[in-house]
Amino acid sequence: MNTADLGLPVAVPSTALFTDQYELTMLQAALRSGTADRRSVFEVFTRRLPEGRRYGVVGGTGRVLDAVENFHFDETILGFLRERGILDEPTLEWLAGYRFRGDIWGYPEGEVYFPGSPVMRIEGTFAEAVVLETVILSILNHDSAVAAAASRMSVAAGDRPLMEMGARRTHELAAVAASRAAYVGGFHTTSDLAAGFRYGIPTVGTSAHAFTLLHDTERDAFTAQVDTLGSGTTLLVDTFDVTEAVRAAVEVAGPELGAVRIDSGDLLLIAHRVRQQLDELGATKTRIVVTSDLDEYAIASLAAAPVDAYGVGTQLVTGSGHPTCSMVYKLVARADSEEPGAPLRPVAKKSMGAKTSLGGRKWAARRPDADGVAEAEVIGTGPVPADLADRQLLVPLVSAGKVVAREPLDAARDRHIAARAALPLSATQLSRGEPVLPTEYV
Numbered sequence: 001m002n003t004a005d006l007g008l009p010v011a012v013p014s015t016a017l018f019t020d021q022y023e024l025t026m027l028q029a030a031l032r033s034g035t036a037d038r039r040s041v042f043e044v045f046t047r048r049l050p051e052g053r054r055y056g057v058v059g060g061t062g063r064v065l066d067a068v069e070n071f072h073f074d075e076t077i078l079g080f081l082r083e084r085g086i087l088d089e090p091t092l093e094w095l096a097g098y099r100f101r102g103d104i105w106g107y108p109e110g111e112v113y114f115p116g117s118p119v120m121r122i123e124g125t126f127a128e129a130v131v132l133e134t135v136i137l138s139i140l141n142h143d144s145a146v147a148a149a150a151s152r153m154s155v156a157a158g159d160r161p162l163m164e165m166g167a168r169r170t171h172e173l174a175a176v177a178a179s180r181a182a183y184v185g186g187f188h189t190t191s192d193l194a195a196g197f198r199y200g201i202p203t204v205g206t207s208a209h210a211f212t213l214l215h216d217t218e219r220d221a222f223t224a225q226v227d228t229l230g231s232g233t234t235l236l237v238d239t240f241d242v243t244e245a246v247r248a249a250v251e252v253a254g255p256e257l258g259a260v261r262i263d264s265g266d267l268l269l270i271a272h273r274v275r276q277q278l279d280e281l282g283a284t285k286t287r288i289v290v291t292s293d294l295d296e297y298a299i300a301s302l303a304a305a306p307v308d309a310y311g312v313g314t315q316l317v318t319g320s321g322h323p324t325c326s327m328v329y330k331l332v333a334r335a336d337s338e339e340p341g342a343p344l345r346p347v348a349k350k351s352m353g354a355k356t357s358l359g360g361r362k363w364a365a366r367r368p369d370a371d372g373v374a375e376a377e378v379i380g381t382g383p384v385p386a387d388l389a390d391r392q393l394l395v396p397l398v399s400a401g402k403v404v405a406r407e408p409l410d411a412a413r414d415r416h417i418a419a420r421a422a423l424p425l426s427a428t429q430l431s432r433g434e435p436v437l438p439t440e441y442v
Helices: 021-033 061-069 075-083 089-096 126-130 133-157 172-185 193-199 209-214 218-229 242-253 267-280 296-301 386-391 409-421
Strands: 039-045 103-106 120-125 162-164 234-236 259-262 287-290 309-312 328-335 344-346 363-368 374-380 395-399 439-441
Touching: 021 089, 021 126, 039 126, 039 133, 061 103, 061 133, 061 172, 061 395, 061 409, 075 089, 120 126, 120 133, 126 328, 133 162, 133 172, 133 296, 133 309, 133 328, 133 409, 162 172, 172 193, 172 409, 209 218, 209 234, 218 234, 218 242, 234 242, 242 259, 242 267, 259 267, 267 287, 363 386
Parallel strands: 162 309, 234 259, 259 287, 287 309, 374 439
Antiparallel strands: 039 120, 039 328, 103 120, 103 395, 328 344, 363 374
16 A cells, blocks of 8 residues: 555645745736746755754655645635635636646755755746745755754664654644654654554554553553553553552563653663663563653763663654754746747845855765765856766756656665765764855855
């Protein structure tokens, strides 16, 4: 079963109204002025990384492909636009036949990026490309923020597994996207069944404090859980007294108890005490799982603790303090006429502030040093230097309106691990710093 084709409740029948109104009013004006069919190039990039971050992570590319493919205007949507008086009839007629028929290039999902990196390039007529701005940015900004947070947490966790459990801390559909982005960034499992259903991410979960409180005694709760789920289950041991709970857990499940979970208190101290107690009780293979408002810094602080796995919620799904990547969608080149062969003219906004951008259709490559470690993100608008020709980062995603780059989610996850490993070692430092690679324009 291809769950990605199932649609609701974790997708929508059309993405066309995930659009800011000015995209459609620009379309209407361009149709009237005769400029709508000029060949145009838009690029997605960020001018800076979130403060203190060393690299960004491209997340959501696969969801962008789904969104572009599903961007169409049915009679219900056109009726809404007509009733509100947002567009005139010629524009509504044009939208009735809308399908994106251009090309999209981009950094493949899971790749890292830096300030100025052309993360995605959208090429087509002005009309067909301009209307995609909001939906593309909303996906890339959200998913890349979560993927970057997940990557930092993955670095901090080392070889210890990470469980995503933040569904209750965000919008119900954002939770599904966050689970997917977290998996790309290095997480192993999710508690969100909708994410498991749609994207095939392994799911986990056993019980909460409410289950313990439901029963007359903690032992009764443990007995009921073990009877149902087996001795390999994970028992939550911090509802009352942790020491007494661990003793009862081992007595009920035996030394084959799968794991105990600690969700409050001084995790470093408690983990050491619980490990000692488990070993003394003969449960030497019982794992210790910790949760409780973790972020990358808290995970790093537990590196020396006898912890076997981490569960992360709020900080993950909110980007660990940076819920957006501040990516923008800018027109960088356009033709002077509607003729198919008309040359492209570089264009760019001029600004007195920090909102400047560089015109021209760009390529990007990552230059390695003599040891094969990345040393610079190189971006240009002219010919690609011969020594960088086989190191270009943008790949075709959509060709003549057809998606050409769908891949399993594990491919994006593996790509991220490899891309992060190719960066200088300082990229994995959690302390604040500048981007680990400089951006060079040629």
